[in-house]
Amino acid sequence: MMTSHPLIPPHIPSAPPAAGFQPEPAQPTAPVLEARHVSKSFGEIVVLHDVSLSLDSGRVLGLVGQNGAGKSTLMKILNGQYPYGSYQGSVVIAGQEVRLRSPRDATRAGIGIVPQETSVIDTLSVGENIHLGQYGARRLLTVAQLQRRAQVFLDGIQLPLDARLPVASLTTSEKQLVMIARTVYARPRVLILDEPTTALTDTEAGRLFDVVRSLSGQGVSSILISHRLNEVFDLADDIAVLRDGRLVDELPRSSFDRGRIVTAIAGRRLDEPFPSRPTHVxxxxxxxxxxxxxxxxxxxxxxxxxxxxxxxxxxxxxxxxxxxxxxxxxxxxxxxxxxxxxxxxxxxxxxxxxxxxxxxxxxxxIAFVPEDRKSDGLFLNGSVEDNLTLAILRTLSSRLLLRPAARHDTAARLIDQFKVKTDQGTAPITSLSGGNQQKVLIARALAARxxxxxxxxxxxxxxxxxxxxxxxxxxxxxxxxxxxxxxxxxxxxxxxxxxxxxxxxxxxxxxxxxxxxxxxxxxxxxxxxxxxxxxxxxxxxx
CATH class of the missing domain: 3.40.50.300 (P-loop containing nucleotide triphosphate hydrolases)
Structure with a gap:
């Protein structure tokens, strides 16, 4: 059980152990947290390949990689958001394998996460938001008591927030600070920060890092996910690099090398047949x-x-x-x-x-093809023909009446021109592969010239x-x-x-x-x- 320290109020009750966690004394040399041979797939898409990481007491691990490298997926496994059984491998805390089936299990095991997305309740005060989830039915506190205790805590970690203010009145960066304060208030033994400074000013980011350093001095370990290498170099004791779901490099602070890390993140150019560029500019x-x-x-x-x-x-x-x-x-x-x-x-x-x-x-x-083709681009209840001609219906109409033959011929021409693999234009758009659906969207955009x-x-x-x-x-x-x-x-x-x-x-x-x-x-x-x-x-x- 983690001992209290100056940053964390001693009145917070100790959390019960996570499901599957046996609170036996850990070996002094055991890492605080380990991911052992973790793999995770979504259907046929493998997003993590046999990843193993360890985190020692009081150290900060910088986890870096491009978008889609698998960083957030790994953190969701460590946080119980992807429950035990949905991945291969194991999660180990203080030498004991745990089976985290929910974020609540992870909190009980001492893992706290500050996600990228802001998650606060605007109708409550700052103090009430900080206390969310901290108390069971054993003790009732008034709102004023919650706010006073939260203010003492905020002053102790030097976060410039008024515990009495409604969260709805705060800026986005201040709401992010509330989320960070709430996670730290729960006395985690491992603090996961997923792109924590995206909405923060440089001054606020500096205060956050001061808090992390202070916690490290008291034995709290942290994982920092950030696209900003300067932040990682400033705060981390170790750096791990993920690329395409694989752990490709690990470095202690004594071996930090910007060129090596950037090379590990970028990898090599893929052997894809990109078309040649024109010689003229x-x-x-x-x-x-x-x-x-x-x-x-x-x-x-x-x-x-x-x-x-x-x-x-x-x-x-x-x-x-x-x-x-x-x-x-x-x-x-x-x-x-x-x-x-x-x-x-x-x-x-x-x-x-x-x-x-x-x-x-x-x-x-101006034509636009959105990122999410299913939610924002395709007419999922329609046919291939419907989707191909949606942007040019006016040119296929006469006196406001659609000409079916012209529409059919135009769709057939686009299917051939853009090499859309389908049996016929009347086939449902959902029958196409993702690549062919994307070609339909691009064809529709270009059909309007x-x-x-x-x-x-x-x-x-x-x-x-x-x-x-x-x-x-x-x-x-x-x-x-x-x-x-x-x-x-x-x-x-x-x-x-x-x-x-x-x-x-x-x-x-x-x-x-x-x-x-x-x-x-x-x-x-x-x-x-x-x-x-x-x-x-x-x-x-x-």
Missing amino acids: PTAAGLAVRDLTVPDPRRPDRLAVNSVSFSAAAGEIIGIGGPMGSGRSELLEAIYGLLPARSGHIDVHGRAFTPQNPKASISHG PSVLLLDEPSKGVDVGARAEIYRLIRQAASDGVAIVVVSSEVPELLGLCDRVIVLSKGSVVSELDARTTTPEDLTLAAMSGTLNARTTPETPQ
Whole structure:
């Protein structure tokens, strides 16, 4: 049982052991937490491959890797969110194997997690939120008592919060601090921080790290997941690197080497048949974005996109990279009119354009393929033909009446042109593979003959063969003079498919790189450093 320490009020009752956990005295040399040979699959997709990690008392482990590397999946196993039996391998606490079947089991075993998503109750005060889950039926406290005790705790860890305030009145970063305080208040022996500084200012992040250091001095161990290498280098005692669900490197502080870690994160360029680029550099005006600023729809007190400027010439493919939460998707959604911009200017072929809604954007020649094809892109109750022709129904109608023969012929032509594998156009769209569904979305977007094509994660959930065909279609569209902007989490895709890559961090542009000369390590470092990279290229002439 963990002893109390100055940061944690001694009045909190000790938690009962987790299911399957025998609270016998641990060996002094036993790690506080271990993952042994952990593998996890979702259907046929393997997201963790035989991963083993250990965490010693009082140490901070930095866990790094690209989006989709398996970091959050592993943490959800350690937190009981993916219960025992849903994965292979074992979780061991203080030398004892545990079978965590829920987050509550993990809390009882001394594992606390601060997730990426803000999870607080706005109708309660700061003090009440901090106490959530801390007391059973054995003792009742008034709201005033809860708030007083919470204030003593907050003052002790130097977090500038008023325990009496309703959480609804706080900023997003202050709500994040409430979540951190609530997790620390529960006296965890292991504290998991999953991208904890995404919504924090530098000053708030500094206070958080001071708390983690103080806890480490008192024997509390931590796992820090972060895309910001400077934070990891500053705080961690050890670093582990995941790539494609595998543990590919581990380093103690004495061996920290930025180049080695970036190389481990980036890996090598995938052997995918990317189409060749044109030898000439396009210069004709396509899409120009200047000083675009967009409020975050989920966090109104902060900006998702902060004064972003870039251009994509007609016939050019521009990649948008950066860590999760950097504003990549919000940038595309604002250009397409799905999100309102606070300020900025957009030109399409040299003409000013204000994207008030998707309909207006379509009329100005802008097409958009969203990241989630099933929720936001496909008409799942329709046929392949329905989905292919949805954007061009007006051209297939006469006097407001749809011409079925014209629609059928057009769909058949698109199926052939975009090599959609289906028995017939009347087949349900749900009968197609993920790759062919994605080709339908791209075909539908290009059928309207846009001058600008916005693609958010165009190869997500697509096998290698279908990817090659999608890349060919994108490059062919560029050859036809379409200005294309591609948001992607995959370094090889950004470098192999695109002509230039814009890197975002916290909603701002931090690098502009020539994909022809940039290495995977260069791009990974630019995305994870979050600072302006000196290796920039001049913007394409308008």
